[in-house]
Amino acid sequence: MKKAINVGLIGFGTVGTGVVKLLHDNAELIKKRLGRNLVIKAIADIDTKRKRSVSLRDEQLTGDAAVILNDPDISIVIELMGGFEPAKSFIIEAMKNRKHVVTANKALLATHGNEIFRVADEEKVNIGFEASVGGTIPIIKTLKESLAANNIKSIWGIMNGTSNYILSKMTEENKPFHDVLREAQELGHAEADPTYDIEGIDTAHKLAIILALSYGKNVCLDDIYCEGISGINRQDIEFARELDYVVKLLAIEIQRDAQIEARIHPTMIPLDHILASVNGNYNAFHVVGDASDSVFLYGQGSGMMPTASAVVSDLIDISRDMEKGIWRRVPLRSYCKNEIDDIQLLPMEEVITNYYFRFSAVDRPGVLSKISGILGAHNISIASVIQKGRKTEGTVPIVMTTHRARESNVQKALDEINKLDMVQGRTVLIRIEDPRLT
Amino acid sequence: MKKAINVGLIGFGTVGTGVVKLLHDNAELIKKRLGRNLVIKAIADIDTKRKRSVSLRDEQLTGDAAVILNDPDISIVIELMGGFEPAKSFIIEAMKNRKHVVTANKALLATHGNEIFRVADEEKVNIGFEASVGGTIPIIKTLKESLAANNIKSIWGIMNGTSNYILSKMTEENKPFHDVLREAQELGHAEADPTYDIEGIDTAHKLAIILALSYGKNVCLDDIYCEGISGINRQDIEFARELDYVVKLLAIEIQRDAQIEARIHPTMIPLDHILASVNGNYNAFHVVGDASDSVFLYGQGSGMMPTASAVVSDLIDISRDMEKGIWRRVPLRSYCKNEIDDIQLLPMEEVITNYYFRFSAVDRPGVLSKISGILGAHNISIASVIQKGRKTEGTVPIVMTTHRARESNVQKALDEINKLDMVQGRTVLIRIEDPRLT
Secondary structure (H helix, E strand, O other): OOOOEEEEEEOOOHHHHHHHHHHHHOHHHHHHHHOOOEEEEEEEOOOOOOOOOOOOOOOEEEOOOHHHHOOOOEEEEEEOOOOOOOHHHHHHHHHHOOOEEEEOOHHHHHHHHHHHHHHHHHHOOOEEOHHHOOOOOOHHHHHHHHOOOOOEEEEEEEOOHHHHHHHHHHHHHOOOHHHHHHHHHHOOOOOOOOHHHHOOHHHHHHHHHHHHHHHOEEOOHHHOEEOOOOOOOHHHHHHHHHOOEEEEEEEEEEEEOOEEEEEEEEEEEEOOOHHHHOOOOEEEEEEEEOOOEEEEEEEEOOOHHHHHHHHHHHHHHHHHHHHOOOOOOOOOOOOOHHHOEEOOEOOHHHOEEEEEEEEEEEOOOOHHHHHHHHHHHOOOOEEEEEEOOOOEOOEEEEEEEEOOEEHHHHHHHHHHHHOOOOEOOOOEEEEEOOHHHO | OOOOEEEEEEOOOHHHHHHHHHHHHOHHHHHHHHOOOEEEEEEEOOOOOOOOOOOOOOOEEEOOOHHHHOOOOEEEEEEOOOOOOOHHHHHHHHHHOOOEEEEOOHHHHHHHHHHHHHHHHHHOOOEEOHHHOOOOOOHHHHHHHHOOOOOEEEEEEEOOHHHHHHHHHHHHHOOOHHHHHHHHHHOOOOOOOOHHHHOOHHHHHHHHHHHHHHHOEEOOHHHOEEOOOOOOOHHHHHHHHHOOEEEEEEEEEEEEOOEEEEEEEEEEEEOOOHHHHOOOOEEEEEEEEOOOEEEEEEEEOOOHHHHHHHHHHHHHHHHHHHHOOOOOOOOOOOOOHHHOEEOOEOOHHHOEEEEEEEEEEEOOOOHHHHHHHHHHHOOOOEEEEEEOOOOEOOEEEEEEEEOOEEHHHHHHHHHHHHOOOOEOOOOEEEEEOOHHHO
């Protein structure tokens, strides 16, 4: 029997506990696949007292990450503490000590990935980050390996379980956003501070990582257009249903010649598209390659064991490389490092898509003609109109969907329309997409 | 620039043409990912005259496969001719000449995989076969690598595009089997001799491969229970709809302690399960791992470019290994070769599931009580009954669904029922499954 591969774990929270549990429970299976044991030698966490749902065997539990970082017997360090510091310093130090790294830290990779990947290349170590995007779904490996022969034409992803849970509940139970958010918090589906999830920031971290892999690029997180779901009203979810759409928080990347469109926003998608059937906590990715055509991946985007499954798959991957005496076979972003350059994103104003508007109009003759006149003047052509008698606080909702229009024109038209006396409150704008038609 | 990796292609049909096209069209992209060129040096096909939808560049087209098999400059041989012989001899010879192999030949791997894999191990070469199951869908890599930390609890797959196309059309357009089959043949969605597809044989080939990877086993194709779709009547599709089900040809594997359930048959699945929305030519896999939970993969299971995408992903995979000076890093069936043993399949008679029956009964008092009496005597408990007045050729259809029952009991009960005077023709049996409840 060959010597075991020793692993150190930094961060003993939910996912960390899942990793320990999985390496215990499936030790025999993993050994059959790998030919040797994969063993956690030490675990570091600031909280060494708390009871976890796993009993430790021979693992040393310490409050000091240096125990792991300086142990020459440890070949792979798993970072599951999250956040920027000290996670970043620990990862860099691990790599400088010639240890491979496995991490689920999307915020860190999206923000400091370029630097971290550079150090990994210099130190000739590998970084596994399958768990950083889509939890258990093998989206990273699929992009880096299975679709490696493809130009990625587009990706349409539901990448945040909390937002999808909230939108699903709002749709199924016809409840307002804040009620569903409160329930989600009580059930543990949303954080006490849900900002990262509901404002699309977590989704932006994931899209930044996916963009880098899809095109072999350095990506600047701040350049990605990002709009969350906190402004979504149940009235719009109802109108969506009437128009045969459902509202999802989508992360979208589309190749437009040399430029890439990258945006995150609530999106109406057709009810009969497979993404529309992704409900609750689930994540999903609709990837379109120029040869593969559509590939759709779906699964648990978070949770103790599903995320642990992705972390341990990275451990096995790196161990299989070590077993063969190599330090890495697939470049970190799927492209050779001398091919990586900066991504060119299409400015949001130049995006062309379909739109849903809901105007709160004073119920007075001429309002429809006024609104449609302004839209027409900005080259925005109307596809459908719903106007019903139902008054809400002195106004009636007028709903319109458009044919393909340019974002800059839409913004200018809405600015004008929002200034009209006969229009009260801000007009609601939700973009409409059908991945099959792009 | 490093030396190109030379590839030989045997079999210049639809998929072969797609591979040549993809390596031409995306040569630049593949070089950026791999760090060197991937070049087809020679192509062998018995038909060297036919016009293909791709112009050859420097590729030599020959009628003699030996040109490829004996060329020391060729490192990887792609076999896309299909069938058993001479494909098998070519693959074995390529391996004996120390060439890696990429193949989409599921019939060959399902039938002679154990032998072929043994030679690959002896000769220290790799075999890529991602394209053999699920076309462009990365099911092989997902099982061998991404889910490597998981016990595979079950897999539920739609693995044959032709059958799924036919069942989808029968459902959508309410047409009988033979009409839809004829249309599918005219449109090129079904072969002139459709036996392999519609009788589930092609699906069995794929399930045999998937079983071997899921559990690291030698699999004997003939042990897999296999029932096709040629007996499916549109009346049953209508009743399915009434019961909130849809009929799909499913390949099913379920881990039952030390034994594995493996079966292929038309299956009623709930309309709200994501597999129910897989229509037309598409393939899909619902995989349940003990840690990952459900992972769902979906895409084109056949076609020139989607299949070529999978073939070239294998080429890139093997080339990335070669680039690092290793011959293979992941065992062929995901388990180390000394861990592989023979699979233990659960006999079909011992399967326990839910059933749909349609009896053609003479419209006479007592028939329902007689049928339900026989079922009860065999420990089969009825979940629902539909009996409507509509007479068909002197009989009325009586539809029943059952709670969980044992296959052997069901077969005994139906034997008795089919012998009754008041029952005419053979009773229709379709199994009912919900992957979420297993």
